[in-house]
Amino acid sequence: MSEKLYAWLLRLYPSHFRGTYGDEALQLFRDRARDEKGFFPRLRLWLDLLFDATVSLPREYLHVPSPRVAAPAPQRLNGLPAFYVFQNESPRPGALLSGGLLSLVALTTCWVSLNQVHRSASPAVSQFAGAQNDRGSSRADSAQPAPGAAASAAAPPAAQAGAMDPAERKRVLAGTIANLKEHYVDRDAAQKMADTLALHEKHGDYNALADRAAFAVLLTRQMREITPDRHLTLDYFQDPLPQQPIGQTPEVLARYRETMKQQNCTFEKLEILPRNIGYVKLNSFPDPEVCRVPAMAAMTYVNHADALIFDLRDNRGGEPAMVQFLGGYLFDHPEYWYNPRENTTEQSWTRSPVPGNNLADKPVYVLTSARTFSGAEQFCYDLKMLKRATLVGETTGGAAHSGVWHRINDHFGMGIPEVRAINPYSSNDWAEVGVEPDVKVNAADALETALKLAKNKLKKN
Amino acid sequence: MPKRKLDPLPSTAFQILLALVGEDLHGYAIMRQVAEQTENRMRLGPGTLYSSIRALLEEGLIEECDPREDARLGEERRRYYRLTSAGRKLARSEAQRLADLLRVARAKKILRGRYV
Numbered sequence: 001m002s003e004k005l006y007a008w009l010l011r012l013y014p015s016h017f018r019g020t021y022g023d024e025a026l027q028l029f030r031d032r033a034r035d036e037k038g039f040f041p042r043l044r045l046w047l048d049l050l051f052d053a054t055v056s057l058p059r060e061y062l063h064v065p066s067p068r069v070a071a072p073a074p075q076r077l078n079g080l081p082a083f084y085v086f087q088n089e090s091p092r093p094g095a096l097l098s099g100g101l102l103s104l105v106a107l108t109t110c111w112v113s114l115n116q117v118h119r120s121a122s123p124a125v126s127q128f129a130g131a132q133n134d135r136g137s138s139r140a141d142s143a144q145p146a147p148g149a150a151a152s153a154a155a156p157p158a159a160q161a162g163a164m165d166p167a168e169r170k171r172v173l174a175g176t177i178a179n180l181k182e183h184y185v186d187r188d189a190a191q192k193m194a195d196t197l198a199l200h201e202k203h204g205d206y207n208a209l210a211d212r213a214a215f216a217v218l219l220t221r222q223m224r225e226i227t228p229d230r231h232l233t234l235d236y237f238q239d240p241l242p243q244q245p246i247g248q249t250p251e252v253l254a255r256y257r258e259t260m261k262q263q264n265c266t267f268e269k270l271e272i273l274p275r276n277i278g279y280v281k282l283n284s285f286p287d288p289e290v291c292r293v294p295a296m297a298a299m300t301y302v303n304h305a306d307a308l309i310f311d312l313r314d315n316r317g318g319e320p321a322m323v324q325f326l327g328g329y330l331f332d333h334p335e336y337w338y339n340p341r342e343n344t345t346e347q348s349w350t351r352s353p354v355p356g357n358n359l360a361d362k363p364v365y366v367l368t369s370a371r372t373f374s375g376a377e378q379f380c381y382d383l384k385m386l387k388r389a390t391l392v393g394e395t396t397g398g399a400a401h402s403g404v405w406h407r408i409n410d411h412f413g414m415g416i417p418e419v420r421a422i423n424p425y426s427s428n429d430w431a432e433v434g435v436e437p438d439v440k441v442n443a444a445d446a447l448e449t450a451l452k453l454a455k456n457k458l459k460k461n
Numbered sequence: 462m463p464k465r466k467l468d469p470l471p472s473t474a475f476q477i478l479l480a481l482v483g484e485d486l487h488g489y490a491i492m493r494q495v496a497e498q499t500e501n502r503m504r505l506g507p508g509t510l511y512s513s514i515r516a517l518l519e520e521g522l523i524e525e526c527d528p529r530e531d532a533r534l535g536e537e538r539r540r541y542y543r544l545t546s547a548g549r550k551l552a553r554s555e556a557q558r559l560a561d562l563l564r565v566a567r568a569k570k571i572l573r574g575r576y577v
Contacts, residue, residue, distance in 0.1 A: 013508065020515070024488050024540060025507035031489040031534060052506020059512055274540075459538075 002033060002042075009053055012104070017060045019271050019279075023451075054100040055093075061103060163210035168409075173201055175408035176219060176234055183406065183416045189227040196226060212236045212411060230431040231340065231403045231417045240410040257290050265291035266318075267298045269311075277454050278305030279447075285318035285375040288325050295322065299329050299357070307363040307454040310379070313393060313443050317374025327379060328352045330388050332360035338382055340400050340429055344422040363457050365450040368393035368435065369443030374400070380435040385425040390453060391437040393446035400431035467520050470555050473513045476503060478522065478544060478552040485526050487539035488514070514542060522548035 006029045010022055029049070036045050177194040184190035197219065200206060209215050216236040223232055260266070269281040280298060288295065302308055324337045331352035339348065353360060366380055366389045377396045383389035403415030423429055441449045467474055480486060480494035491514075492505045505513075517523045526541040544552070566572055 010507075017508075017511070021507070021511035025511060027537060027539070028489045028492065028507045028510070032492075048504050048506050052508045056506065056508025056512055060508065063512070 003030060006049065009049065012053065012057060012107070014060050014063075015269070015271075016063075019273055023274060055096050058096065058099045058103050061107075164212050164215060165210075166207070169206055169209070169215065170201070172215070172408055172412050173197060173206070173219075175412070176414060179406045179408065179414050179416060180223070183404065183418055184232070185417050185420055186227065193223045193226045196222060216412065229417060230428060230433075231400055231415060233403065233415045234408075235413055235415070237411050237413070241407055241413055243407075256287070260286055260290050265294040266315075267294060268314075270298055270301050272302070272305060273309075273451065275455050275458055276304075276306045277451065277458075278302030278308045279311065280309070281311040281314075282326075283314045284316055285320075285322035285326070285379070287319045288322050291322065292325070295326065299326070299354075299359070303356070303358050305359070305362065306458055307365070308359055309365045309367065309447070309450050309454065310389075311367045311447065312372050312376045312379065313367050313369040313446060315372055315376035317376050317378075317399070320375055320378060323375045323379045323382075324350060327382060329354050329357050329359050330364055330383070331386075335386055336424060338385070338421065338423055338425070338429070339378060340417075340421050340423070340431070341419070342421060343419045348421075363454060364389040365454060366391050367443070367446040367450055368396050368437050369446070370394050370397055370434075371443075372396040372435075377430045377435050381430050384435060384438070390439065390450075391435065392439045392450040392453065393437050393441060394443050395436050395440075396430060396434040398430055398432045398434035400429060467516055467522070467551075470551065471513070473503070473505065473509060474517055474522075475552065475555050476505075477510075477513055477517060478548050478555075481523060481542060481544040482549070482552065485541045485543045487531060487541050489534070489539075490531070491542065517548065518542075520547075521545055522551055 003026070007026060010018060010025055013022070032045055033042075036042060177197055180190045180194050181187075184193075200222065206215065206218075209218065213236045216234045219234045220232070223234070224230070263283075265286045266283040267280065268283050269279065271279040273279050278301075280302060282298075286295075320339045320341055324339070327335075327337055328350035329352075331350055334349040334352050337348055337350050342348065364383065366383060368376075368380055368391055372380065372393075373396070377399065380389075380391055380396055384391055403417045406414045406416060408414060439449060439453065476495045476499065477491055479498060480491050486494060488507075488510055492510055496504050514523070518525065522545060523542045524545050526543050528538040528540050530536055530538055
């Protein structure tokens with residue numbers, strides 16, 4: 001219990017300190033807790049720790065980490081303010097105390113507001129990913145919410161837009177049938193599904209249904225009774241869908257490039273942790289045409305690590321090409337890379353071995369959360385199936401988005417698979433069920449667990 | 462010549478250098494040694510200890526040795542730290558500076574007792 005409390009206190013320290021000395025600080029706490037038993041020694045220990053945190057926290061936040069100890073992604077620092085100390089004398093204890101308290105308040109405020117900003121900013125980013133995806137005819141629009149979102153977004157539909165009337169229901173049904181016949185990869189199955197839906201309508205099975213979300217769920221189930229394809233969906237969205245998907249205009253591309261530049265292609269953090277464990281925190285899989293060089297630089301940075309951790313806990317997916325590109329570093333020969341969005345072709349093998357790469361035989365850990373989505377799940381799924389990585393964390397979100405998106409009206413749309421990708425592992429991938437981790441722990445504890453696993457593994461070798 | 466980060470040498474850093482004279486120690490052993498040599502007046506918390514260790518490492522005053530176990534404390538491997546010759550030199554000159562100060566204090570008879 002008290003160790004957990006101290007681990008929580010340690011989280012207040014900046015990541016460069018935790019990355020380099022977090023384990024040792026915790027070890028020191030364990031040592032003292034073991035040797036200082038009893039009420040008064042324990043009280044003194046905690047007073048020491050609290051005083052220590054008050055004194056050392058502001059100092060750590062003012063410290064500019066030296067690249068030898070912990071190097072964050074270099075581009076990440078561009079444009080960010082840096083802090084230098086002009087005075088070398090130690091501040092008075094009173095100043096330190098008030099400084100410490102003020103830092104705590106400021107950090108908490110920053111953390112809360114960043115979370116808010118992140119929440120409101122994420123739809124724009126996903127839409128961007130969608131815009132990128134529209135280039136390939138067989139690629140799905142990843143801007144579409146998860147299938148599960150349809151039901152949750154629908155409450156209460158009657159109060160929002162009134163109940164669905166028969167005319168609207170018929171239009172949606174006709175749209176569904178037309179799209180199925182025109183686009184579904186298996187023509188016979190498409191015809192059977194269309195006939196079944198038409199028959200249900202004829203028998204009046206939908207007459208009592210006024211709830212749009214329930215209608216979408218029912219039709220999806222009835223289509224899948226004919227062909228058990230989890231990539232085939234009819235979705236209802238409470239907010240009106242855009243008329244046209246955003247095209248690949250030069251302005252859109254320029255904006256995307258600028259966003260990627262500002263976000264260092266979403267490589268949030270690169271570090272070499274103690275025991276020479278490489279750590280890559282990646283928050284999307286950006287377009288390799290824009291981000292190939294930063295991606296190569298990131299992999300070069302961790303090239304001499306003895307083990308590698310990919311942190312995908314905040315990764316919402318992106319371009320399958322980048323998923324495959326990064327996957328290529330983990331093999332010394334071309335491996336079949338399953339992608340439900342593409343037909344199986346000679347492009348479906350990784351470009352391994354990557355010249356100069358040392359990571360092909362190193363232990364790999366991938367950190368997951370319930371927010372790990374779409375392309376990030378492909379990375380997890382393929383590495384798990386190929387037994388090339390240990391997944392640590394939570395079951396992923398379950399978004400495959402491998403059907404091509406077709407808008408039916410302002411509130412309904414369909415995901416329809418138009419390609420047949422060979423899945424050598426199982427008839428189902430992660431669509432709707434997510435990827436199960438090998439080691440199930442809370443996302444917040446995933447890094448600590450993976451580090452322990454990696455250290456044990458390296459000790460044995 | 463650029464000003465060194467540890468100039469003047471903070472007392473924490475000086476105590477750590479003194480603790481490392483004679484043997485290589487890991488973090489917890491340094492903490493205990495410092496407590497012992499200051500008669501428990503200075504108990505270094507992890508934040509202060511490791512930020513001082515980092516500053517000393519960056520200045521080349523101490524160095525890291527290969528991690529190994531401490532048989533008295535269990536099987537966990539620990540990072541050990543060693544005094545470098547630059548660290549020893551700095552500790553000596555700091556001790557000399559304090560001895561000079563002490564001489565002045567003694568001459569001005571502000572110290573009680575005979576043995577200081």
